[in-house]
Amino acid sequence: MTTSRRELLTSLAGAWAFASLAALPAMDWLGARRRSSPALAAGTPDDELVHVMTRCGFGVRPSDPHLDMQADEWLEMQLEPDAIEDGECERRLRRLESLALPLGEVYELHEHVARHELQAGVLLSAVYSARQLRESVVEFWRDHFSLSATKGECAWLATSFERDVLRERSLGTFRELLRGVLLHPAMLWYLDGRLNRADGGAPNENYARELLELHTLGLGGGYTQADVQEVARALSGWTSRALGASRKGLVEFDAARHDREAKRVLGRELPAGLDADEVERVVEIVCAHPSTALHVARKLCLRFIDDEPPPQAVLATAAEFTSSGGDLRKTLRSVLAREEFAASRRAKLKRPLHFVAAALRACDAECEPTRGLLDVLERLGHSPYQWPTPDGYPADSVHWRGGLLWRWRFALDLACGGVHGARVDARRVFELAGGRSAFVARCLGSAPELEALGLGSLSDEDEALATVLASPEFQRC
Amino acid sequence: MLNRTLVAVFLRGGADGLALVPADGDADYQRARPRLAQSRGTGTILDERFSLATELAALAPLWHAGQLAVVHDVASGDDTRSHFYAQPLLERGGERAAGGWIARFALARGTHGLSALAFGTAIPESLRGAASVSAVRELDDLDPGPRVTALGQRLAALYDTDPWLGAPAADTRSALERLRGLRRADYRPERGAEYGSDGFSIELAQAAQLIKLGVDLPAVCIDLHGWDSHVAQDQFLAPLMRILAGGLAAFALDLGPALERVSIVVYTEFGRRVGENSALGTDHGHGFVSFVIGGGVRGGVHGTWSGLGATSLLGPGDLPGTVDYRRVLAPVVERHGVDARRVFPDFDGEPIPL
Numbered sequence: 020m021t022t023s024r025r026e027l028l029t030s031l032a033g034a035w036a037f038a039s040l041a042a043l044p045a046m047d048w049l050g051a052r053r054r055s056s057p058a059l060a061a062g063t064p065d066d067e068l069v070h071v072m073t074r075c076g077f078g079v080r081p082s083d084p085h086l087d088m089q090a091d092e093w094l095e096m097q098l099e100p101d102a103i104e105d106g107e108c109e110r111r112l113r114r115l116e117s118l119a120l121p122l123g124e125v126y127e128l129h130e131h132v133a134r135h136e137l138q139a140g141v142l143l144s145a146v147y148s149a150r151q152l153r154e155s156v157v158e159f160w161r162d163h164f165s166l167s168a169t170k171g172e173c174a175w176l177a178t179s180f181e182r183d184v185l186r187e188r189s190l191g192t193f194r195e196l197l198r199g200v201l202l203h204p205a206m207l208w209y210l211d212g213r214l215n216r217a218d219g220g221a222p223n224e225n226y227a228r229e230l231l232e233l234h235t236l237g238l239g240g241g242y243t244q245a246d247v248q249e250v251a252r253a254l255s256g257w258t259s260r261a262l263g264a265s266r267k268g269l270v271e272f273d274a275a276r277h278d279r280e281a282k283r284v285l286g287r288e289l290p291a292g293l294d295a296d297e298v299e300r301v302v303e304i305v306c307a308h309p310s311t312a313l314h315v316a317r318k319l320c321l322r323f324i325d326d327e328p329p330p331q332a333v334l335a336t337a338a339e340f341t342s343s344g345g346d347l348r349k350t351l352r353s354v355l356a357r358e359e360f361a362a363s364r365r366a367k368l369k370r371p372l373h374f375v376a377a378a379l380r381a382c383d384a385e386c387e388p389t390r391g392l393l394d395v396l397e398r399l400g401h402s403p404y405q406w407p408t409p410d411g412y413p414a415d416s417v418h419w420r421g422g423l424l425w426r427w428r429f430a431l432d433l434a435c436g437g438v439h440g441a442r443v444d445a446r447r448v449f450e451l452a453g454g455r456s457a458f459v460a461r462c463l464g465s466a467p468e469l470e471a472l473g474l475g476s477l478s479d480e481d482e483a484l485a486t487v488l489a490s491p492e493f494q495r496c
Numbered sequence: 497m498l499n500r501t502l503v504a505v506f507l508r509g510g511a512d513g514l515a516l517v518p519a520d521g522d523a524d525y526q527r528a529r530p531r532l533a534q535s536r537g538t539g540t541i542l543d544e545r546f547s548l549a550t551e552l553a554a555l556a557p558l559w560h561a562g563q564l565a566v567v568h569d570v571a572s573g574d575d576t577r578s579h580f581y582a583q584p585l586l587e588r589g590g591e592r593a594a595g596g597w598i599a600r601f602a603l604a605r606g607t608h609g610l611s612a613l614a615f616g617t618a619i620p621e622s623l624r625g626a627a628s629v630s631a632v633r634e635l636d637d638l639d640p641g642p643r644v645t646a647l648g649q650r651l652a653a654l655y656d657t658d659p660w661l662g663a664p665a666a667d668t669r670s671a672l673e674r675l676r677g678l679r680r681a682d683y684r685p686e687r688g689a690e691y692g693s694d695g696f697s698i699e700l701a702q703a704a705q706l707i708k709l710g711v712d713l714p715a716v717c718i719d720l721h722g723w724d725s726h727v728a729q730d731q732f733l734a735p736l737m738r739i740l741a742g743g744l745a746a747f748a749l750d751l752g753p754a755l756e757r758v759s760i761v762v763y764t765e766f767g768r769r770v771g772e773n774s775a776l777g778t779d780h781g782h783g784f785v786s787f788v789i790g791g792g793v794r795g796g797v798h799g800t801w802s803g804l805g806a807t808s809l810l811g812p813g814d815l816p817g818t819v820d821y822r823r824v825l826a827p828v829v830e831r832h833g834v835d836a837r838r839v840f841p842d843f844d845g846e847p848i849p850l
Contacts (some may be wrong), residue, residue: 368660400599400625408588408595412625418603420660421611423668424640431644473650482643489647491658491665 062086063457068093069464070364073496074323075355076151078369078377081452081461094355097152098348100190108147115140115388122179122204122268130174134404137168137178139388141403142396145376146386156189156351157181158372159322161403162411163315164200164234166209168404172261176205176268177404193315193345194306197234201298204259204268210409217255217278227251229409230305237317240310246285252278253289253297306345312337318414319354325366326415329359365495368416371399373496374426378433378488381462382443383451391439398425423494430488434481445484455483463492500757500791500832501707502715503700503747504598504622506587507740507764509724510579512778513785513815514770515733516552517566521545524804528771528813532730532778542566543797551737554745555787562795563748563755565850567824569783569801571766571817575810577780579724582765586821587622590842595625597839601829602714604838610638610671612715613706615699620717635680635702645672667712674711689750696720697743704750707758714832723764726777748789759791759828763821770804770813783815786824788850791831798848799823823848 064072064079067090072079075097079086085093096103112118115136117125125133141161148154164185168174184199200206207213210226227250231242256277260269272295281291287304289297305311316336320328332354339353340346354360369377375395379386386392396402399422406412413419432438434445452458455474472490477483487493519525520536521544539547540556546568548555558564576582589597599622602612612623614631632638648669655665680698683705691697696718703716720740725733744762748755767784799819802808810816826836826847836847 397619398631400619406595406625416660420664421603421607423661423664424610424671427647427668428640428644431647435643471654473653477650482647485643485647486650490651491655491661494661 062453063460064088064464065090066364066464067091067361069462070361071355072151073377074360074363074367075155077145077154077373078380078496079462080380080383081448081458082383086461094152094352097150098190098352100150100153103149105149108144108149111143111147111386112140115143117178118182120178122176122183123266125175125178126172126262126267128175133178134168134174135390135393136388137174137181138393138396138403141181142372142376142392143386143388145372146379146384153186153189156347157185159319160185160189160196162406162414163318164206165406165409165411166205166404167406167408171208172268173205173208173404176203176208179203179268180205181404190348190351191346193311193340193347193350194302196347197306198299198302200234201230201254201302202257202270204270207257207259207270212254213258213261215251215255215257216273216276217252218276222248222251222255222278224248224251227254230254233409233411235305235314236308236310237314240308240314242285242310245283249282249284249289250301252280253282253284253301256294257298309337309341312340312345316340316350319351321414323351323354324357324360324363326417332357332359365492367496368419369494369496370412370414370419371396371401371422371426372403374494375399375429377493377496378430379441381488381493382433382445382448382484384433385442387440389440392441395425395429395438399429426494427485427489430493431482431485434485434488436481443484445480448484449480459487462487499710499712500759501703501713502598502601502828502832503703503758503760504715504717505740505744505760505762506583506620506622506717506719507723507762508579508583508719508721509764510582510766510768510780511723511764511784512725512729512733513568513767513783515725515729515768515778516549516737517542517546517568517785518549519545519568519801519804520547522804525770528804530772531776532772545801546797549737551734552741554738554741558745558748558789559795563789563793564795565788565793566797567786567788567799567819567848567850568797569767569799569815569817570763570786570819570821570824571783571815572821573817575782575814575817577766577782579765579780584621586763586765587620588624589622589822589825589840596620596622597825598622598715598717599625600839601832601834604834605714605832607667607712607714610711610713612717613703613713614717615702616719620719623715623717634698635678635705638675638706639678640672640675642676645669645676648672671711674709678705678709680705685746685750687749687752689746691746691750692739692742694739694743696739697746700743700747701750704747707751707754725768726773726779727775729777744787744789751790755790756792759793759831760787760789761825761828762787762789763824767815770809770815779812781814782810783817783819786821788824788828791828793850798850819848820845824850 064086071090071094117128117133117136118140145154166173168177180203184203188196188199210229211223212226215223224247228247232238236242256273260267274294279292282289284304289300317333320332320336324332336354340350343349433443449455449458452461472486474483518534520534526533539550541547572585587596614620614623616631619631656662680702691701699718722736763786764784766782768778768781773779802818822840822843823845827850829836829839
């Protein structure tokens with residue numbers, strides 16, 4: 020990272036700077052329809068579309084009915100996910116019964132089953148959902164509000180966390196999303212909020228610290244140890260019903276465990292006796308803090324534009340976040356409207372989940388929610404809900420450069436039909452696309468010539484398909 | 497530093513440090529363990545306080561050659577006595593850093609070969625977050641087969657022009673070449689090293705095979721289970737200790753000069769109660785013993801030892817853990833050319849001069 024958040028903050032020198040940010044030139048290419056691209060064969064996406072489908076989704080699926088769209092149209096469509104028909108994905112997820120169970124009922128399953136279905140659901144959604152942007156955004160929040168399904172009762176609770184919080188609120192307001200996270204039993208378990216009580220000793224600061232450091236203001240965002248302690252006191256008393264109780268997972272406020280004294284959080288007074296309402300005040304204060312806007316903006320730009328996000332893009336995104344009241348759809352739209360986004364084609368490396376899902380999509384693979392595909396993710400070090408610490412899987416490309424051996428093996432195994440739980444017929448993949456060139460054009464846009472890929476002289480269809488999937492271009496997004 | 501390998505041996509279950517390295521020169525030890533204590537002189541004497549367990553006799557040559565470092569009373573700062581809390585705690589190497597400590601080590605060390613290898617079916621917590629880590633039951637699983645090798649070759653020209661992926665791809669191709677046709681059964685240990693037929697020794701033999709192959713491999717993780725000795729511990733710790741010592745000794749002998757570029761570190765989640773229990777076992781305790789072998793280590797007994805008097809013990813009578821475990825791991829990590837602060841960001845203690 021060239022520009023650290025601390026430098027950015029220093030350069031901002033106060034909230035007044037946000038006022039002037041609104042005046043930054045809007046480089047909105049989303050609205051500017053560009054119909055002048057040279058005619059392509061029907062069903063062949065232009066490079067802009069390949070770029071947005073690859074960066075903002077999990078890659079091009081040759082059978083996608085939207086390959087004739089313009090990139091900007093596709094993004095506008097994707098920003099309204101609920102309007103997109105998603106029957107195929109819903110049908111395929113139906114076999115994973117726990118995904119539809121109410122929170123407390125997931126406990127009826129063995130925790131391994133719950134965890135397996137959760138992970139399989141993440142992968143199948145990435146592969147099959149037509150709401151590709153939402154899947155990417157959910158993945159973004161899954162890292163931002165990371166939790167590991169190996170801690171405490173998280174294996175049962177993460178199902179609802181993913182569905183009812185991350186998915187449901189991914190494009191609403193940041194405040195509602197944060198409220199959902201903060202009072203979800205999975206997070207109360209993961210960061211020990213449920214053990215945070217004011218009666219008998221010092222409150223547990225674990226969640227309060229991560230709330231400020233990771234979820235909102237960010238490291239160096241201007242909070243102090245005193246703020247951490249005050250937030251911990253303010254959040255004391257919230258707990259969730261555990262195994263052995265009725266209504267497992269129910270989140271409750273126990274006034275007897277709550278610190279009822281007045282507090283001071285980030286310079287704002289919280290009068291005594293607010294009790295359960297105090298959490299709302301804390302959410303309000305942290306969401307309104309300028310560092311939160313910058314922190315979220317920077318992470319969004321890192322995810323969607325570049326590992327070293329352009330400072331101008333970060334500042335403009337933070338300004339949009341602030342002026343829209345933390346409207347995530349508007350904030351994301353402003354990121355995707357930046358010229359820097361449009362110009363960042365293939366600037367990033369697909370993380371393993373992205374790579375695996377993209378390969379399965381490119382091949383129109385028939386996937387079963389079995390262990391096989393999840394083992395691949397495990398081997399590549401990217402199983403959903405397995406990162407042990409609250410900072411989430413690394414978002415930068417450098418972290419993920421070392422896994423080529425396993426990427427190549429997966430590419431070959433998949434193309435040859437050797438991955439348990441994924442059926443692929445290489446001959447059919449090429450036929451449906453209208454030949455090898457057409458297939459490459461669909462998946463990668465203007466990519467290296469077939470000769471450079473060494474496909475011209477290759478008679479074996481499986482190996483030809485593996486070569487495309489293992490190519491450097493396919494690793495990028 | 498490329499071409500150096502860290503071999504981390506985790507003794508699962510909480511290995512009894514006072515069984516592995518008894519303080520048989522200390523009268524308090526004999527008093528605390530009237531029925532379990534080893535008598536002075538039966539095991540290799542390390543100094544005026546400690547001896548090796550008689551069952552660890554196979555390590556004596558390494559000790560005499562100055563290649564075995566022993567650190568007693570090592571622990572994390574958390575006095576948990578839960579296996580399931582303590583194991584991941586140590587494997588993560590801190591509360592705040594992401595992933596496992598060996599994963600961060602492998603990442604900081606950098607490789608485009610294998611990154612890290614764990615024997616078994618699952619990736620241990622210490623490797624969580626490492627890229628291209630593999631859990632293998634045996635080396636044969638690593639043989640990529642001719643088609644993957646050909647795939648790498650076919651794409652070589654394209655990868656060569658890629659500014660990011662060119663170097664990792666070249667390293668991957670070279671690893672593929674070396675791993676081709678790899679068969680465990682073909683391996684012949686050198687210098688007369690004889691590995692046992694137990695799983696631990698077989699895994700070490702395969703680690704040696706891989707290291708000698710010259711595949712860049714920053715870390716190998718090996719688990720040895722079964723140390724949770726609540727009951728009749730003499731009976732089953734004895735064979736387990738023989739397996740541990742026999743495996744490590746054969747591994748060191750087999751590697752020969754290559755041991756210079758290999759560090760072996762042996763650790764566990766916690767030690768055990770100083771006093772024996774009524775079932776001739778010991779219960780979960782705190783401070784444990786750690787071994788470091790190879791890689792130019794300074795042999796000897798290191799660390800601080802506050803004795804076994806009642807006032808120096810912790811809680812129900814446990815070794816207090818005077819040496820933070822990262823004071824042992826940090827110098828090992830540094831010897832592999834990795835800044836220990838990158839591996840243990842929330843640790844600022846003094847590394848033990850191993």
